[in-house]
Amino acid sequence: MLKKFASIAHSNEFGYVYDSQAFDVHAPIDCHFRAFKNYGDGLTAHSPDWSVQLDHLADYLASLAQAMLADEELAHNCLFTFSRRPSVKAIEFAASVKFKAGEEKDWLKGRRWFSAKELKVSKAPSKEHDKRYEEVREVHDGSVK
Numbered sequence: 001m002l003k004k005f006a007s008i009a010h011s012n013e014f015g016y017v018y019d020s021q022a023f024d025v026h027a028p029i030d031c032h033f034r035a036f037k038n039y040g041d042g043l044t045a046h047s048p049d050w051s052v053q054l055d056h057l058a059d060y061l062a063s064l065a066q067a068m069l070a071d072e073e074l075a076h077n078c079l080f081t082f083s084r085r086p087s088v089k090a091i092e093f094a095a096s097v098k099f100k101a102g103e104e105k106d107w108l109k110g111r112r113w114f115s116a117k118e119l120k121v122s123k124a125p126s127k128e129h130d131k132r133y134e135e136v137r138e139v140h141d142g143s144v145k
Contacts, residue, residue, distance in 0.1 A: 027051035128136035
């Protein structure tokens with residue numbers, strides 16, 4: 001399903017698309033949320049579409065909400081997209097995974113690994129080669145990033 005709708009905040013610059021067939025592994029939000037340049041020409045795309053970026057998310061979501069009020073099929077299709085989110089337990093686990101600088105002289109003993117699927121943190125050296133586990137690094141600070 002491909003549905004175009006107008007931008008509320010930037011209608012003379014951008015148009016938006018909800019494309020259920022789009023696939024973009026690098027999409028920062030969702031691969032189905034797409035934007036295009038319209039150069040003030042309504043819903044005519046004057047550029048290829050791209051994944052909506054964080055700086056346009058608020059406008060995209062407000063514009064999508066307005067479009068869903070007028071289109072029941074679009075609202076029904078978006079239901080799956082919005083229900084596909086991490087559980088509260090997974091979010092709490094991610095916030096609890098924090099890098100701790102090695103207090104010991106031997107930095108190898110201070111290494112830890114975590115599994116987002118199993119919701120576990122381990123110091124066991126065997127986890128280093130376990131594909132389900134990822135090493136806790138400095139970027140893991142418990143923040144939203």
